[in-house]
Amino acid sequence: MSRFTKQWLAAALAACGLMAAAPAMAGKTLDGIKSRGQLVCGVHTGLPGFSAADSNGKWGGLDVDVCRAVAAAVLGDPEKVKYVPLTAQQRFTALQSGEIDLLSRNTTLTLTRDASLGLHGTVVTYYDGQGFIVHKKSNIKNPKQFKNQTVCVQSGTTTEKNLTDYSKANNLNIKTVVFEKEEAATAAYFAGRCISYTTDASGLASIRNKGATTPADHVILSELVSKEPLGPMVRRGDDEWFAIVKWVIYGLIEAEEYDITQAAVDQLKTSSQDPVVKRILGTGEDTGKLLGLDKDWMARALKATGHYGEIFERNVGPKSALGLPRGINNQWNKGGLMYAIPIR
């Protein structure tokens, strides 16, 4: 069976899910996870740095670490996650139909997605923007030089529309070739069918490393043409579950602000007198109870993945294979946009 048929089959199955009689179980996501002993997390099929399986089949990446932190908080074990690799097309239907509990897959949070798909965006885990990759030998320095050019894009993403908007605003008459599969779109770009391929700048870095025979032959242009705040999404209709995911992520971000590293969790638990640290680690007030969890929820999450800064450095930061600068993803008091609502 071709992959194309599979895709539509998946959509059809999701549609069947909607046709079935059982109504959505509001407020029951956590119960479901607990009774099956597993968090089902929708991730990217392979975007090194964000979500990708290594040669042993072990998943890793920034998006994957969010799943691990949530699993550690609610189930006590970061390994109790079932990863469902999803294409850009499949992701929302998979979440709507209840096939996954959490969608953590470089997904831009937008009004339309939030308001018309029956989903909720939680917290931004990576502030990104749409960029362009070009062949070095084309000598293109700026996307404004794309007049009458052909650009390859992947459908099922926010990128198609952004590209059209940009082309219109700058009167560029850019022609698009739209592929359903990322591999097909990037292959066409690498073959020289298109002058450029466009998607989130973070994705471009990953694709350059993964797909190019000589990564140095390709340049990612510095101009970004859109805001792409990436973050996990959950189904509407289960406020408790929405709150848990949201607060685990805020916890990861705030832990960086207070310097609660993975290695220091155990020691800080006994020694720290800082009331904020005590609240986060569950040695002060019981914040977990308000969420329907236990006292140690955040301490377990931090022991599993480390705080947001550690997650960033390990997976995508300057010293990783992707080598992305921290930039606007730094803490608010260091010139970035990461500002956690307080755990209190």
Add this chain to the structure above:
Amino acid sequence: MATRSPPSKSPWSWRSRAFRGLVYQLVAFAVIALVIWFLASNTLHNMRVRGIQSGFDFLSQSAGFSIGESLFAFDSAESYWRAFLVGIVNTLRVAVAGIFLATVLGTLVGVGRFSRNALVRGLCAAYVECFRNVPVLLHLLMWYLVLTEMLPSIQDAWKFGPFFLSKGGVNFPVPIWQAGQAWAAGGVVAGVVLAWLYRRWALKRFEATGIAASMFWAPVAIVIAAGLLGWLAGGAPTLVDSPVKGEFAVENGGALTPEFLALLIGLTTYTASFIAEVVRSGIASVPAGQSEAAAALGLDRGLDIRLVMMPQALRVVIPPMTNQYLNLTKNSSLAVAIGYPDVVSIANTAMNQTGRAVECIAIVMAVYLTLSLLTSAFMNWYNARVAIKER
């Protein structure tokens, strides 16, 4: 001819077979209707519960995305239904061209298998075996790879006269529409009418006197001559829009993209291998005696095939040919794999931007269903025309 009396009917009663049949049909119909109603109302209910928007109202909203190729101008500010229209026209464009070319190629290969030349026979057999035994998706990917990997980049496009060939596809000159060309078009129309009248006259004469006139080249010549006369009468407009090489792209003129070409070549060569088999079996179904009789009358092999074998084979060929046409049309939905904006590709994008998955799939299903039913209806009509008329 004696009319046969209809089979005697058993009297109507509630115990009759006809009555039972009617009851079964009504029950079956009611069950199916109930199941459909149940599924539809559940879907709507579940979508409402989960806060998923539904309905076809989105079709009138602005699409917001642009489409790489289109037969008529499309702007991203136009509505979703216009975008779907572009997709449908793109599907039709490749399906119609594909059906035409596959029929020509398939017929040639099918006839080639009866050639007296062993090499031609062997080549035709090899063609069929090679092409029909590989999944069509691989054909498409292979052709797309050939076109995008092997051809030169747009900057170093190969130039053949006014034609350009590169990774950007084929660019060719197109005549610019001027008033004078209306005369040329009028000439062609007049030529077609004249050619038709000529053929009628020639046929009548042949039946009356047995003198055969040219039935193919003469009509073609009439059409061309009439078109040319019209063009001259219109002042012989010669303005053409020729492609020119810009800094990064070949601009102006007409263009066929590598996506379209790969899809067309892939679908054509794949379907032609099946059509060749259909044609071969059709010819094989005509008794050898027919061919021998034709030879006895002094017809050579070519005339034998054209005048004796083909007309009889056609009756066997048309129903399975319809299947092949339907397959080609449906296979064109694999276009998304190679970036051709057919109706499925547009639906994919629309589905993602609006979240109306059920609606978009329904539209695509309706489009293919309509195309298939229209093709079948046309082929059935044609079949009835050429069917054996028993005298």
